[in-house]
Amino acid sequence: MKTLLARLKRLFSSPAAAHPTLEELQHLFTSRYLHFRELLTANNNALEAMAEMEKALLDGRSYSMAxxxxxxxxxxxxxxxxxxxxxYIADGRYGQLVVAYRNIEKTIDELIDQSRPAVEGDWVLPLTRVNRSLVELSGEKMANLGEAGTVKDIQIPEGFVITSGAAQAVFSHNNLFTEINRIIQQTDARDLEDLHRRSHQVQKLIMACSLPTELERLIKEQFDLLENKIGRPIEVAVRSSGLGEDLGRASFAGLYRTELHIDRDQLIDAYKAVLASTYSARAMTYRLTKGYRHEQMLMGVGCLLMVEAAVSGVCYSRSMTGERQCMEIFWAPGSGKGVVEGTKDTGRLLVKRHYPFEIIEKKGTPLSVLSDKQVTQISEAAMKLEARFGTEQDIEWSIDSSGSLFILQSRPISVSPWAQSQPDPAPLADQQLLLRGGVTACPGAEAGQVWVVRSTVDLLGFPHGAVLVVEHPLPEWAPLLRRASALIATTGSVAGHLATIAREFNCPALLGVRDALNVLQNGQVVTVDATSRFIYGDRVDQVISCNVDKQNPMHNSPVEQTLKAVLSRITPLTLTDPTSPFFRSSRCRTLHDITRFCHEKAVVDMFGFGERYRYVKGAAKRLVGNMPMEWWVINLADGFAATYDASNKYILIDEITCEPMLAIWQGMHAIPWAGPPRVNVRGMGAILFQSTRNPGLDPAAPSAMVQKNYFLISKNYCNLSFRLGYHYATIEAYISSLRTERYVTFRFKGGAADESRRIARVELLAELLVRHQFRVEKIGDSLAARVEKRSQNVLYNCLKILGYLSIHTRQIDMVMSAPGQMMRYRNKFNKEIKEMLSHGKREN
Amino acid sequence: MTRYSVLVVDDEQDFREIMVKKLRKKELECDGAPDGETALQMFSPGKYDVVLLDVKMPGRDGIEILQEMKKIAPMTEVVMLTGHASVESGINGIKFGAFDYLMKPMDMERLMEKLDAAYERKRSQQQKIEMAQIKKDMAMPS
Incomplete structure (x- = not known):
């Protein structure tokens, strides 16, 4: 039984700092506590941010790199x-944590700041030298066009490409990324007005920058070469060719700038304008929604000889409306701008996908007519391109006055086709039909308030969930498609850029509704059934599509991948069991592990405070009370009333301002102690036997250790270590206005009876404490219980219960083996605790 | 009666001027400096309780100025302001003894919370040191 004494001794004295002075004790306490509080606050902040990141990933909302x-x-x-x-709290231990932390932090930083590796290669390339293999340099659009140019009998305009390497040189020459990141970080993406302002700021920055001299020389040189070849003054179209643009899932359709009819003098400015359009408001919104990182968007730029187009258009090598054996051709006189911006009346043809390319259907009334020969020419080209690229193509083309067909662009179709509704669906009879007809650009049905947008000014006030009504489906309305429930335009076709984007965002779109602006009024609630091409004058729930499988636009995007990679170094918790031998700083794999480890160790160190540092002679004030025991109080900080005279040797309970101590005190006095239980002879024998072997346990023997019980207090903190009869217990609490810092702990150990009875008492205590929301751990005859982060009231009640139990469980270990005693005490304690707490409530 | 004193160091003139005005309204004594060099000239031990310091400034950057300030007056608490925050720039400030960092744009409430907390720490640290000094003087009267 020598272990019991050894254990008690260990509990009562600290090996290192045995007797600090009062000042030292106060200083130790306050500075440690300050650091402990800062640790808890930091822990909270970190966990909160982790939760927000995980939520973003699960929610399927769009989020940015910022x-x-x-x-x-x-x-x-x-x-x-x-x-x-x-x-600090642990006196400099846990150096391994710093190493683990540094590794994780470095990985995260690399994941987040992964800027593009330097692009290797020429700054300027003639288009004849460009093909798919040079996509990293030329950008998607020009790589596709160059590749198309290598297909037999396919003609593309002559020209050259200013590569992404050149763009990177411009950016680093002017140190633009740092500044752009600074501006973008501060952008509130939900605030369109702010977005426009920031976009403007960045574009101005780019327009004002200077090109490296060598680059400017190379560009002009290519232009002159082209002019010499043609043999007359030329004009070029300057078009964007971004990296990652025109990929299957994200078309970036029409988001970037194209400058037409550019001569030699305007060339450099036009180039900068196209570069700057990387940061147009619509491109920024699109990237944000689809999860693309702007640092990755290095722009190649194509300079193509202008084609004097007699007729231009778009060809889908497989129809979007699901007629699987047909391709679809859209056309309008002049350049293709009118078709893709939906401003011109556009003709539409359905053509068989195989020779002789029979025309199945003809719609629209454009002024110029496309000859059957030209239709065959376009169809042949389309099938050749599809064969070369291996997938269905969205092709822009022009035919010049001499009748030559030029391919201007060829890219994979970005969304899957949808099934056409039956040819002539009937409107619902019992609903008010406002409009019918038009073209389905994206199927589906939604309701909302009409909001007409005529200029960018109207754009800013656009309410979430409104039905966007415009004259022409221009690409500049793209930012609104994220918020609009549906889109209506008076002109346009399936082939327009905005139609493409509407499909990517799954926003029901009905185009070419001629009378839309005459009939629809701002603020009026309508239902747009884009599939069947009806617009109803109210909310019609039965047609509104349930877009259950509305896909997450961020899915698999670069930004989502970055978030996942970053989270894998942050949130998984691999250190879960503090009692495991692997619960060590060197085992921390993630930041969550580190927070868990720090929290656990800090709590252990702080909770051990009262154990490690014992009382100071002379600093303790004897509490004047009605109990026979000696209670002493040591003031660590502001635990005594301001009026208290520090030279006194005694203190009254009324002069204590420490709320946790007062709660314990209240619990101790709530119900008078019934006195020691009546012990049968065997029980008493066991106690006497132990007492003779361990003189320190004899309550009659005078010993400073046994006689005095100490409260260490501040206003919010209390640590009470005491012996009552034969057991040893510690109550510690910190209760302040900050929820995260609050806790109450209780440790209980020992007793004089034999082990089985001591364990029985611990069992009973554990049961009572669990009932009152404590988390309890038991090892043998010792017990540790903890409550944290509950309301102040709950915690004060916990302290009252502990105060009560400390008094009333005295010596009951002696009777724990008697039949029925366990039950008797359980009932008595439960009843009295209930009484005490309800009494307290009435007082409040 | 001012509660404590703040120095705002930021090269963005609009931001700086608005900040100084707003902080004065909150009963703080407040000055502004357009760059690190000027800030260091205005700075001396005990003159400011808290410094609000932009990380990114032309000339010498915020981290450098922070280190200088901590040399001159270790008790002064510095709150770093970052625009384009990367993990790196957020941490560096803390490593070199900044109290915390704030990301632009921030709302006034958060800023005040941070400044108050920084001042609270400065005050309690100072008190501790003063107490230790008094004790030392009493133990060894000169």
């Missing part, structure tokens, strides 16, 4: 603070 950056920074900074504070 979001990932901001949240990661919050987490890493706060984890760093936790480590710092823990090492």
């Amino acid at each position: 979001f990932i950056r901001a949240k990661s920074t919050i987490i890493t900074v706060n984890v760093f603070k936790m480590i710092d504070n823990l090492r």
Whole structure:
């Protein structure tokens, strides 16, 4: 039984700092507590930010790199603070944490700041040298066009490409990325007005920058070469060719600028304008929604000889409306701009996908007529391109005055075709039909308030969930498609850029509704049935499509991948069991592990405070009370009333301002102690036997250790270590206005009876404490219980219960083996605790 | 009666001027400096309780100025302002002894919370040091 004494001794004295002075004790306490509080606050901040990041991933909302950056920074900074504070509390231990932290932080930083590796290659390339294999340099659009040019009998305009390498040179020459990131980080993406302002700021920055001299020389040189070849003054079209643009899932249709009829003098400015359009408001919104990173969007730019087009248009090598054996050709006189911006009356043809390319259907009344020969020419080209690229193509073309067909662009179709509704569906009879007809650009049905947008000014006030009504489906309305429930335009066709984007965002779109602007009024609620081409004058729930499988636009995007990669270093928790031998700083794999580790260790160190540092002679004030025991109080900070005279040797309970101590005190006095239980002879024998072997346990023997019980207090903190009869217990609490810092702990150990009875008492205590929301751990005859982060009231009640139990469980271990005693005490304690707490409630 | 004093260091003139005005309204003594060099000239031990310091400035950057300030007056608490925050720039400030960092744009409430907390720390640290000094003087009267 020598272990019991050894255990008690260990509990009562600290090996290192045995007797600090009062000032030292107060200083130790306050500074440690300050650091402990900072650690808890940092822990909270870090966990909150982790939750927000996980939520973003699960919600399927769009989020930006700026979001990932901001949240990661919050987490890493706060984890760093936790480590710092823990090492202070633990006197510099846990150096391994810093190593683990540094590794994780470095990985995260690399994931987030992964800027494009330097692009290797020429700054300027003639289009004849460009093909798919040079996509990294030329950008998607020009790589496709160059590739198309290598197909037999396919003609593309002559020209040259200013590569992404050149763009990178311009950006680094002017140190643009740093500044652009600074501007973009501060953008509130939900605030369209702010977005426009920032976009303008960035574009101005790019327009004002200077090109490296060598680049300017190379561009002019290519232009002159082209002019010499043609043999007369020429004009070019300057078109964007971004990286990642025109990929299968994201078309970036019409988001970037195209400058037409550019001569030699305007060339450099036109180039900068196209570069700047990387940051147009519509491109920024699109990237944000689809999860693309702007640093990755290095723009190649194509300079193509202008084609004097007699007729232009678009060809889908497989029809979007699901007539699987047909391709679809759209056309209008002049350049293709009118078709893709939906401003011109556009003709539409359905043509068989195989020779002799029979025309199945003809719609629209454009002024010029496309000859059957030309239709065959276009169809042949389309099938050749589809064969070369291996997938269905969305092709822009022009035919010049001499009748030559030029391919201007060829890209994969970005969304899957949809099934055509039956040819002539009937409107619902009992509903008010406002409009009918038009073309389905994206199927589906939604209701909302009409909101007519005529200029960018109207764009800013656009309410969430409104039906967007415009004259022409221009690409500049693209930012609104994220918020609009449906789109209506008076002109346009399936082939327009805005139609493409509407499909990517799954926004029901009905185009070519001629009378829309005459009939629809701002603010009026309508239902747009884009599939069947009806517009009803109210909300019609039975036609509104249930878009259950509305896909997440961010799915698999670069930004989503970055978030996933970053999260894998932040949130998984691999250290779960503090009692495991692997619960070590060197085992921390993620930032969550580190927070868990810091929290656990800090709590252990703080909770051990009252254990590690014992009382100071002379600093303790004897509490004047009605109990026979000696209670002493040590003031660590502001635990005594301001009026108390510090030279006194005694203190009254009324002079104590420490709320947790007062709660314990209340619990101790709520119900008078019934006195020691009546012990049968065997029980008493066991106690006497132990007492003779361990003189320290004899309550009659005078010993400073046995006689005095100490409260260490401040206003919000209380640590009480005491012996009552034969058991030893500690109550510690910190209760302040900050929820995250609050806790109550209780440790209980020992007793004089034999082990089985002591264990029985611990069992009973554990049961009572669990009932009152404590988390309890038991090892043998000792018990540790904890409650944290509950309301102040709950915690004060917990302290009252502990106060009560400390008094009333005295010596009951002696009778624990008697039959029925366990039950008797359980009932008595439960009843009295209930009485005490309800009494307290009435007082409040 | 001012509660404590703040120095705002930021090269963005609009931001700086608005900040100084707003902080004065909150009963703080407040000055502004357009760059790090000027800030260091205005700075001396005990003159400011808290410094609000932009990380990104032309000339010497915020981290450098932070280190200088901590050398001159270790008790002064510095709150870093970052625009384009990367993990790196957020942490560096803390490593070199900044109290915390704030990301632009921020709302006034958060800013005040941070400034108050920074001042609270400065005050309690200072008190501790003063107490230790008094004790030392009493133990070894000169």
